[in-house]
Amino acid sequence: MWVPVKHKSSGGRRPKRKVYHRVHELDKVMDFQKKPALILQLKSIIQSQKHQSLLLRDLEKEVGFVQKWNFMAAIEKYPSIFYVGGGNRTPPFVTLAEKAKKVAREEAEAKDLMEPILVKNLRKLLMLSVDCRVPLENIEFIESELGLPNDFKTSLLPKYPEIFSVKEVSGKLYLHLENWDSSIAVTAREEQLGGEGISAPSGLGNKVRISKDGNFLGPHAFRMSFPAGFRPNTSYLDQLERWQKMDFPSPYLNARRFDIADPKARKRVVAVLHELLSLTMQKRMTSSQLDAFHSEYFLPSKLLLCLIKHPGIFYITNKGARSTVFLKEAYDGLNLINKCPLLLFNDKFVALSGRREMNSCNAMHSP
Known part of the structure; x- marks a missing residue:
């Protein structure tokens, strides 16, 4: 998704083209996830079988003809994770190797630790919406991103009838x-500021200046991380300072109460x-x-432009099958700073392949 943004020209000059600076580390994150995703998907397929093993001839039924060859290559490449048995009169099959089975048993504990996190995050997701409801198909669309199990409609939701x-x-x-x-009804941004001891205006806001990296110490500020090669001029930093100081309504207040033409309401969209x-x-x-949540959260019609206008907060990469924000x-850099229990388990399982963990120093953290 490459979107060059052109400035209006004056005096007959050719319009300048605004460069969208790439963040190569985040581009690489998308490349580096391919192998772990393949390993974890095959693990799930094997575990879903009645006898925890899959006949190789049935692999195509599970993943399709094209992807079958990628999975066959993974089976051959990672004998420490996948064991191939059979022969003679027994059709060849694949199952988890003994060491992989041992690590896989830890997944149940990780899922138990995830449940309160999932309930809280799903609740917050609904609280962000204008009517405190979201199409179920939208939740299914992002279930993997949230960490929800595939059967969350029957395994999770019925356990909390007082909430969902x-x-x-x-x-x-x-x-x-x-x-x-x-x-x-507290955002991750507010929690982070609270952890840093910034919870309310201190009266020093007018005395504190914004740094050249765009960061500003204040209760209404967002953490900035400009891409390499991005050189903001004084005018840009002055505008950004005013924006960082500007208060705005909480994302957990109903969006219908605000006029999107109001700069504070537009900043609230960034917070959402x-x-x-x-x-x-x-x-x-x-x-x-x-974009699937456009109606439920009153997101702007030009969502892409909103994201591009804030290169210190969001990054859009074209790597992978779809553009990712x-x-x-x-x-x-390449590392996710805080990982939830399920991601920590995934790292441990994938590490059996000999893949060096990208973030081995992380303590267990909820998203």
């Missing part, structure tokens, strides 16, 4: 919020996008996934 319900509205199933919880990405496991979503502050 599924109701039909105009022929479409919606996930409804049954109870509002003011204690969690920031919070949406913060609720995902890897702090990223495809642009189509974000990253929350930049969540990454340190």
